[in-house]
Amino acid sequence: MSSTANPVVPTSEAAVDQRILIERAQGGDHDAFATLAGESIARLDAAARLILRDSELARDAVQEALVRCWRDLPTLRDVERFDGWLHRLLVNACLDLIRRRRRRAVEVELTSILSPAASDFSGGVVERDLLDRALRALEPDWRALVVLHYYLGMPLPEVAASLGIPLGTAKSRLHRAIGLLRATVERGAAVDVVSVPEGRFA
Amino acid sequence: MTPIDRFERQLPMALTDLAVPQTPDYLTDILGQTARTRQRPAWASIERWLPMELVSKRATVARMPWRQLGVLALIALLLAAALAVFVGSQQRRLPPPFGRAANGSILYTMDGDIYAADPRTGASRAIVTGPERDEEPVYSRDGTRLLFGRTSSATPQRLLFVANADGSGIVQVTPEPLPGISSWSFSPDGRSIVAFASGDQGPIIVVIPSDGKTAPKAFPVFASSADGGDGPPMYRPDGSEIMFIGKDPGQLVRGVYALNATTGTVRTLVAPSTTNLDIHGASWSPDGKYVAYGVSNQGPEAVAPKTHVVGVDGSGDVVVDTEPVHVADFGFDWANDSTRLIITRWYTADGSNSRDAIVPIDRSSAGVEIACPPGAQGDDCTASWTFSPDDSMLLGSLGHADGTTAQFLGDPQTGQIRAAPWSGSGQPIWQRLAP
DSSP states (O other): OOOBOOOOOOOOHHHHHHHHHHHHHHTTOHHHHHHHHHHHHHHHHHHHHHHHSOHHHHHHHHHHHHHHHHHHGGGOSOGGGHHHHHHHHHHHHHHHHHHHTTTSOOOOOGGGGSOGGGOOOTTOHHHHHHHHHHHHHSOHHHHHHHIIIIISOOOHHHHHHHHTOOHHHHHHHHHHHHHHHHHHHHHHHHHHHHTSGGGOOO | OOHHHHHHHHHHHHHHHHHOOOOOTTHHHHHHHHHTSOOOOGGGSGGGTHHHHHHHOOOOOOOOOHHHHHHHHHHHHHHHHHHHHHHHHSOOOOOOSSSOOEEEEEEEEETTEEEEEOTTTOOEEEEEOSSSEEEEEEEOTTSSEEEEEEEOSSOOSOEEEEEETTSOSOEEOOSSOOTTOEEEEEOTTSSEEEEEEEETTEEEEEEEETTSSSOOEEEOOOBOOSGGGTOOOEEOTTSSOEEEEEOOTTOSSOEEEEEOTTTOOEEEEEOOOSSSEEEEEEEEOTTSSEEEEEEEEOSSSOOOOEEEEEETTSOOOEEOOOOSSOSEEEEEEEOTTSSEEEEEEESSTTSSSEEEEEEETTOSSOOEEOOOOTTOBTTBOOOEEEEOTTSSOEEEEEEOTTSOEEEEEEOTTTOOEEEEEEEEEEEEEEEEEOO
């Protein structure tokens, strides 16, 4: 095995632009905040729906996160941590909602708010449905862990801090969550194969 | 490769596909609400302004008493010369890179700066400060230098820096940002740094000279991510190889491998299972005689990870924890004398009831459970623990939702713990000194 050259990545201009917007919003510029919110709301809404499995609850969580973001933004000392901070506000809002509604049935079929035709996942609709089932089988805290790390791309130390758990626990839970997801998908795939008439594979 | 094999790598795209991200129609409503909401004043966070005040103080200019200063300078020069003669006559003692050593300072981060705490007095002092965000510092094995990541508004991606243990002499060691760089540590001799970075096909191992003058080398091995419990790349105590967890193309599950960074060759330490038994995380014992690693069942049946210890020659593979009630365990932090491991026991299948424990690798007892740290959530009493360099104490940390980390000191004989008199963020690390 041979060594290879070290890849070089240029500095992101977008990060500088975002920093300017954040600093303006910290000074009370609501238009700057509206731009920041507009750039992030699709991502926040999708993450909240993945964690909460309910579009109305997701709307509540995103609203709570963005209102808190605007209110507390002047106290954010390190503007480079804006995205991580906003994701932390969102996941806290999601988990607060779950805790408040723990006794109510909030598990709603995610497929009811999605268009099946929208899928272009290489595995196709069957894999997406399997993943949907597997994700739904996880506890909300574990879903949040998976969504923060694999969907929002947060480094695991930040995920651990967001969820208020030790890094080691976050690692072990993520490992177990992936194992459970994989096992559920595998079980689902096996059931689907068995269900094909006359032993033919779909 | 089946869809199941692709599962983890495709998960980000699959989640995007599942969530169908699109701009919702309620943004206007939210902006209406925020427009009616008053912002908290910046001074509501007092700590925000403390560093500004400190750094903005101007030195008072007064009339200089030149004669007295001259005398003092002469005395200082004489003392410095005497000190230089004394120091020169003493050979500096350094700890061995592995095994027991004396306890030095404890390194931690807070608000993007690096602090060193004296565990005897509890006093802390900032040793690396500035507008940049410095994080995840680690000491070299001889305790003389530290390595940390740095981001700034000009360089949002991490660069690595090396400094003397007191924070002086900072040298940039990655000439350009390495995408996804994480899990860094020094080689035993301190001349190199090993870390993970992101490659086109997954994590790669990078070896970076610590002098800041030589270009890093990248090894596109088939390492699996450090996330999910796989642990960082780790030098063998003799410095000859770097251990990593990986999934060899064509294998269904992971194995433990060793990379020779001089030749680029890879050898198998623990072969991947031919069944569903998957491997996660691995750690050399400090004496270099054993490897601790985790095994779980990735089949459709129940997943029950357990920690194994095996000789480096592949002999004597055992499940290390003999406690009979717990259902799963994780953990690979060794005592410096290589006789014990810190593991996390799960008493329920979801980890909601869990405890950390110190277990002997000779399986002579069920070990000692560590007390539940204040601030733990429910029955999940796990924190991140390591041994002090002399093995007489434990150093623990527990992250909170506000980004701070409570830190603890513990007794490995009794499992009793107490709060450390400092707090910060990130994982604390203990400096090794000459015994």
